[in-house]
Amino acid sequence: MRRLLRSSLPHLAAGRASYNDSSRVRRHLLSRIYQPGNLWKENSPELQAKPNDPSSKSQRLMYKAGLIRPSSPGCFHYLPHAVRSMEKLVRIIDGVMQDIGGQKIDMATLCSAALWRQSGRWDLVGKELLCLLDRHEQEYCLGPTHEESVTSLVATEGGISYKQLPLLLYQVTRKFRDEKRPCFGLLRGREFYMKDMYTFDISEEAAHQTYNHVCEAYAAIFRTLGLRHVKVQADTGNIGGKMSHEFHLPAAIGEDRLLLCRSCDFAANVETLPPDQKTCPCCNGKLEESKGIEIGHSFYLGTKYSHIFNAVCHSDHNKPLVAEMGCYGIGVSRLLAASIEVLSTEEDIHWPSLIAPYQVCLIPPKKGSKEMGAAALAEDLHDSVCAVPHLGNEVLVDDRDHLTIGKRVREAHMMGYPYVIVIGKKALERPPLFEVRNHRTGQVQFLSKEGVLGLVRDIRVI
Template sequence: MVRLLRLSLPHPVASRAHYNDSSRGKRLLLSRLYQPGSLWKENPSELQHKSNEPSSKSQRLMYKAGLIRPSSPGCFHYLPYTVRSMEKLIRLVDKAMQEIGGQKINMTTLCSAALWRQSGRWDLVGKELLCLKDRHNQEYCLGPTHEESVSDLIATEGGIGYKRLPLLLYQITRKFRDEKRPCFGLLRGREFYMKDMYTFDITEEAACQTYNNVCEAYCNVFSALGLKYVKVQADTGNIGGKMSHEFHLPANIGEDKLLVCGSCDFAGNVEVLQPDETNCPMCKEQLVESKGIEIAHTFYLGTKYSSVFNAVCYDSQNKPSVAEMGCYGIGISRLLAASIEVLSTEDDIHWPNLIAPYQICLIPPKKGSKETAALAAAEELYHDIRAVHHMRDEAILDDRDHLTIGKRVKEAHMMGYPYVIVAGKKALESPPQFEVHCHRTGDVHLLSKEGVLNFIQGVQVI
């Protein structure tokens, strides 16, 4: 059984006035952050009622660390650490999408039932839609995806001229789906964040090139996060289209069954393979079954939606053609939780370093201890770390000096800071030496202030 650590409540701020009154500028103090304790340990019956399912590792850790709190089945409040991590992940995805020509938009959450009926999906998707009526008895759904909306937008504006092709429009917004059995925290919920992109081309050949470009951008995102992912052939489902791929993180808790070839690049979701297929269709070697958490899905739609809504592209002769479309999704909140699921231990969170809420936690000595005299060296180091431009908002000071260093180090590792810097006994030496704990590797380096500053120059942020 996993023993869950209850985080300590903040100590009264009056005893630490010296941290706040510094003339060196406002500091990021851990005691000031809103970070509730372990809800999983304190309210197991309430959690069971709200989550409705046994927890995954990522859900347990996110509760324990005060990262999320349940609101209703499948819906969660995102607390400060999670919001910081999500914002970084969104910046990473924004950069990748814009590098291939993506333009960011923001479509309405309320989607007209008339558009969904026009495409035939109102009844096809059915109970998964969260539906409502306004005072005029007009029907809507809370958008789980926006193929109809974006196709209607392009059609209403008269189509797309060849000089604007390929057109890649994307958004990162909250989506809604009436999951029958929400479970595992952010891995399967009713309300979630998704990046959805919709592309328009004039020919099938151009559309396939755009499809490949987006898939490559997805691979770059997951590689930048240090995640081992699998790209598999997939069913097009109720979205439809001519071709589809899923991106998975292999994990025992995954709800998708995959068949992966160890000899070539082939991998497929069992949904698209023959029930008795055990050999790779490409190289005939044995396929190995595994489970995966789906983090992204791509579709080559062809003209499935553009023909219904008359979304057209114009060539250089001003001749219209029904647009060849693609749609591409990354589950942003699911990706965050899935990365915690596959990288973390049972007791400690391990973030992808790029999207860790803070890169550094600096732990000064306990008040009244033998190391109290090292406080001045710790404060000077903290000031100098924040003077490094890309670290200014990435270093947090654990000013809860009523706690031992050991207690705070343990909590820091549970929270998953990539680097924990301790001002202990060695900080009393001349010159002061600081312990730098690397969370990913478990290595501990003893460095001078200059050594610490040189070390953090190489820490990447986004």
């Protein structure tokens, strides 16, 4: 199959520029994708947890699938499949944030110690900050969050006009936190991706409305991904403010203890309630304990930072009023891993379908087998599926034709591609039929080319 692909597409050998030729079908070939081979081996050192070092299902699967490689404790390299999924996840988040008026920015990673001292957090956060000193004896930290930076930015620029309110500024960047004991792969690391949003309003009432809108948007993101989540009241911690909520995916491996009321929608992190609290403070119903993986956090800050840095909003009468603020975070890389943690089996990854690295994995015949007579049909089916407008970049060909179809199918299921299409024995029949495997449901169908195209047209993509 690989030879056929190359002979029918000689531009593949001509160099990278050929991929910009819009008149040709771009082929994603598994043999060309960087996936270090030792990650497929069960006895690979990367798959073995150190003694007394906790590991998680998502960590094991992401190592095994070649999605991530460890760099140093709590830090990881993201490999091509993981990057594709992360980019899709960020596109979902971008869409929802911009639907509620969010404007995307990108702030400096190096945060001035002077700003953090001005807010009082340099000493408060303390050892969790990754700090450095430059050649001019100036102190910085690698930003774990950007309340000081964004508030100082708004204040320095003279504040915000009422015409711009509410102002919602957000970014998706790497963050840094010196975790004492990083573990569980991307679930608790020292370097991670986060979406952080900072909002500015002219009154407390308006700030509460914005707070509710952003929380609703967070819920929409998790629903879009098909993830069951809970929103719980939470401690404001070292970020501070007047109100806080966390968003969790219920999971046995979760490090947070939650109390949920089964009679109403009350839910809380245990750290916000008295130790002996057994009944719901809203309806007096029984509280049940659960564990959760925190994937999002919202804070109503009030004027905690805006007062310190003199960030103001100007009314329609040009009266300066200290801005009412909120801040909101989604752990993007943690959400990626947490979704694998809660959806997958012990052996196979199950993605939220919208963020799977590829939607379709096409498995052509093994080299030298009888099924090689259907190689031309595989070529034609690939081009036809890629011609479906939204799927042109979502089809992966497992062109490792020295491997059996069975081995490639097993690896495709381990990788979690939503649809696996096999060109096997039935492709030699008249009419030819193709084996289509739905990874989520386990359903296997034998479909004609027209049936395959009818099915894939309904696949949703980002």
